[in-house]
Amino acid sequence: MIELKNVTYSYNENETALRGVSLSVKKGEFLAIVGHNGSGKSTLAKLLNALLIPKTGDVLVDGMNTRDESVTLAIRQKVGMVFQNPDNQLVTTIVEEDVGFGPENLGIPPEEIRKRVDRALETVGMSKYARFAPHTLSGGQKQRIAIAGMLAMQPEVLVLDEATAMLDPSGRREVLDNVAKLNREQGMTVVMITQYMEETVIADRVAVMAKGLIEMTGKPADILKNSARLRELGLDAPAMVLLRDALMLEGVRLPCDAITVEEIAKALCPLLSAV
Amino acid sequence: MFKNITLGQYFPGNSAIHRLDPRTKILLMILYIVVVFMVKQLSLFLLCAVFVLGVTLLSEIPLSYLLKSLRPLKWLIVFMFFLNVFLTPGERVLFEYWKVKITLEGLRQAAFISLRLIMLVSGTSLMTLTTTPIALTDGLERLLSPFKRVNFPAHELAMMMTIALRFIPTLMEEADKIMKAQLARGADFETGGIIKRAKGMIPILVPLFISAFRRADELAMAMESRCYHGGEGRTRMRVLKFMPQDALAALTVAFLGILIVIMQAFVF
Structure with missing residues (x-):
C-alpha cells in the first residue's frame, strides 16, 4: 500500500529529521510508529500524503x-x-459541513456527499452532533469529527499524527476504540503515530523510531519484551509491562508476550489460586 | 468575560422567513433599501412600517429583538434629528429664540430623516436576524460567483469568512485563558487610565497572535490534506434552490416598491 524507500528529509542545513527510512505498510494493517519528541515520526507522517516531499529516496x-x-x-x-x-x-462552523469539506473538494455530487457524511458520522458515533458547532464539542469528539471528515473522502489508509496527544484519557479511549474498530471491521489500513508505548498494544506491528531512524520493528509483544532497549530510546514501557518485568525479576514465571491488563491477569490468576 | 458573545445577531427559528433562500434575502434587502430611499412622503413610511411589522410577525421574532438592533443607533438618530430640526431653512416658524429657530419644514425634514434611518436599520436587521452567518456567506458566495469571470475572488472571500466565523469562538476562549494566566502572574487589567489599560492588553495580544499564526499554519496543512485546492472543481453538499416562497417574497417587496411609486405619482 505505502512504500518508503530509503527516505531522508531535513528542515534545514544543520539538522536531519529523517536519515534513511525504509518501511512498507501493507493493506489492512494496523501499524504503530512510536518515538519520543524529535525522533522524526511526525515528519514521516507528513511524507505519507505528500505534505512533505523527501529530500532523497521515494515514497510510493x-x-x-x-x-x-x-x-x-x-x-x-x-x-x-x-x-x-x-x-x-x-x-467550518457546523459539524456536518466540516465532514463534507473533503468530498466537496473532490468535486463529488451533492447527494453523494450527503450520503457519505451521514455514513461517516454514524461510523464514529457522532450522528447526534451533526448540526453542532465544533467549539461546543469535547476534544475527543472533535477528533472523531476529524476522523469522520477523512472517512467521507473514502481513503484507504488513515494516518493519525499524534491524534490523541492533546486529549484527556477518556477522549483518548474514544478515538483509539474508533480507530481499532475501523481497522477490524472495515479493514481500514491504519498508521498511528504516537509517543505513548501503551497505545501501540492494539496495533499489529510497531515501528520504533529514534533520531530519524527506525530502530526496531515487530509485533507489539516482541517489541515490549525488551523494555531496557526501549528506555535507551527514550520510551517508557507501559505500566503492565513494567509490572511483568518486575515480577519476572522476582522469579514469578510469566509468559513474556503478555502485554495487556487482560493477558497479565490471565497469567497471574492461576498462580494466585495455586498459592 | 467572552463567554456569552453571540456572532452576528441571528435569532434561531424555523419560520417561513428563516427558510427563505439566503440569496433571496440578500437581494430583497438591497431592493428594500432602494425602496426606502425612493420614499419622498412622510406618510408613505407607514407602508414600510407595515411591511417591516408584517415580516417580523411572520418570522416569529419578538419585537423587542428588532428594537434591540436599533439601540446602537439611537444617538445617531437623535443627533440627525436635532441637526435637521435646527439647520433646515424654512418659512413657517414655530418657535424662535435668539439664533435658534424651529420651523415646520425643519421638523418635517428631521422626522423624515430619522424615520428613513429607522426603516433602513430595522428592515436590514430582519435579514441578519433570520439568517445564520454561514448561510449568509454561502448566499454571498453564490451571488458573487458570476463575477469570478472577471477574477473576483468570490470563493476565497467566502472561505475566509467561514474560517473567521469558525475560529472566533476558539480564539475568544484562548484570549480568556491567556488573560487568566496573566492575571495569575499578577497582571492588572482593571485599574489605571485608558493608556495603562491599553498597555495591559499587550501581554494578551502577543501570545494570542502567535497562537493564531500557529493555528493558521496547522489549519492550512489540514485543509491541504483534505484535498483543498481553491474553488475550482469544488462541489457543495448543500445546494441552494429557489422555491416558490422565494418568488412570493420577491413579489411582496416589488409590490411595496410599486405601491410607493404609484402613490407618490398620483396621490400626492
Whole structure:
C-alpha cells in the first residue's frame, strides 16, 4: 500500500529529521510508529500524503510517487490524515459541513456527499452532533469529527499524527476504540503515530523510531519484551509491562508476550489460586 | 468575560422567513433599501412600517429583538434629528429664540430623516436576524460567483469568512485563558487610565497572535490534506434552490416598491 524507500528529509542545513527510512505498510494493517519528541515520526507522517516531499529516496502510495505533482490529490484522497490539535483541523462552523469539506473538494455530487457524511458520522458515533458547532464539542469528539471528515473522502489508509496527544484519557479511549474498530471491521489500513508505548498494544506491528531512524520493528509483544532497549530510546514501557518485568525479576514465571491488563491477569490468576 | 458573545445577531427559528433562500434575502434587502430611499412622503413610511411589522410577525421574532438592533443607533438618530430640526431653512416658524429657530419644514425634514434611518436599520436587521452567518456567506458566495469571470475572488472571500466565523469562538476562549494566566502572574487589567489599560492588553495580544499564526499554519496543512485546492472543481453538499416562497417574497417587496411609486405619482 505505502512504500518508503530509503527516505531522508531535513528542515534545514544543520539538522536531519529523517536519515534513511525504509518501511512498507501493507493493506489492512494496523501499524504503530512510536518515538519520543524529535525522533522524526511526525515528519514521516507528513511524507505519507505528500505534505512533505523527501529530500532523497521515494515514497510510493499504491505505486504513485509523492514527487509527482499530478497525483498529489489522488494520494491525499487515498491517505487521510488526522492531526494532533483537534481545533486546528476543523474548517467550518457546523459539524456536518466540516465532514463534507473533503468530498466537496473532490468535486463529488451533492447527494453523494450527503450520503457519505451521514455514513461517516454514524461510523464514529457522532450522528447526534451533526448540526453542532465544533467549539461546543469535547476534544475527543472533535477528533472523531476529524476522523469522520477523512472517512467521507473514502481513503484507504488513515494516518493519525499524534491524534490523541492533546486529549484527556477518556477522549483518548474514544478515538483509539474508533480507530481499532475501523481497522477490524472495515479493514481500514491504519498508521498511528504516537509517543505513548501503551497505545501501540492494539496495533499489529510497531515501528520504533529514534533520531530519524527506525530502530526496531515487530509485533507489539516482541517489541515490549525488551523494555531496557526501549528506555535507551527514550520510551517508557507501559505500566503492565513494567509490572511483568518486575515480577519476572522476582522469579514469578510469566509468559513474556503478555502485554495487556487482560493477558497479565490471565497469567497471574492461576498462580494466585495455586498459592 | 467572552463567554456569552453571540456572532452576528441571528435569532434561531424555523419560520417561513428563516427558510427563505439566503440569496433571496440578500437581494430583497438591497431592493428594500432602494425602496426606502425612493420614499419622498412622510406618510408613505407607514407602508414600510407595515411591511417591516408584517415580516417580523411572520418570522416569529419578538419585537423587542428588532428594537434591540436599533439601540446602537439611537444617538445617531437623535443627533440627525436635532441637526435637521435646527439647520433646515424654512418659512413657517414655530418657535424662535435668539439664533435658534424651529420651523415646520425643519421638523418635517428631521422626522423624515430619522424615520428613513429607522426603516433602513430595522428592515436590514430582519435579514441578519433570520439568517445564520454561514448561510449568509454561502448566499454571498453564490451571488458573487458570476463575477469570478472577471477574477473576483468570490470563493476565497467566502472561505475566509467561514474560517473567521469558525475560529472566533476558539480564539475568544484562548484570549480568556491567556488573560487568566496573566492575571495569575499578577497582571492588572482593571485599574489605571485608558493608556495603562491599553498597555495591559499587550501581554494578551502577543501570545494570542502567535497562537493564531500557529493555528493558521496547522489549519492550512489540514485543509491541504483534505484535498483543498481553491474553488475550482469544488462541489457543495448543500445546494441552494429557489422555491416558490422565494418568488412570493420577491413579489411582496416589488409590490411595496410599486405601491410607493404609484402613490407618490398620483396621490400626492
